[in-house]
Amino acid sequence: MNKKWGNNKAIIDAYEIAFPTPESRKATLVFPQHITLSESWFQKIEEKLHLLADKPVELILGKKNRTLGNPESIAKWRSFYPNANVQLLPDADHFIQEESPESFVFALRRILKENKENKNSI
Structure with a gap:
């Protein structure tokens, strides 16, 4: 159970239904690790936001x-x-x-x- 959401079944179900198996949840673990290492990629995007x-x-x-x-x-x-x-x-x-x-x-x-x-x- 997540401390932030407590026993909110609707929120917990929303995540569990979308990611029902440990394999399907792998990206939710890997994504935050990769995004913190992607500063140059974000910089390239930021340079084009004016468009x-x-x-x-x-x-x-x-x-x-x-x-x-x-x-x-x-x-x-x-x-x-x-x-x-x-x-x-x-x-x-x-x-x-x-x-x-x-x-x-x-x-x-x-x-x-x-x-x-x-x-x-x-």
Whole structure:
């Protein structure tokens, strides 16, 4: 049982159903190890983010996330996407969809509605 989610069967089931065997869970172990060693790969991606600056971007971040929810990180993302909407969910950390599901779903519904309205106005 995970201390963070306690006995939340819905969250536990969501992970166990997606990764039912030890072999299927291997990537969830290997991915974090590899991603921390991929600085040059991330740098190459970051150098191209400006190509998407005119696209609609929504940043939904957990305020408790020390890496992404801080003013410096938000300023960095805004330097790539100056028109991005930023939502800070006050009770969420990294897994915002699990830690603040109502706020996350509300934000997604608003985004989908806005996209639909913008598409219809073209």
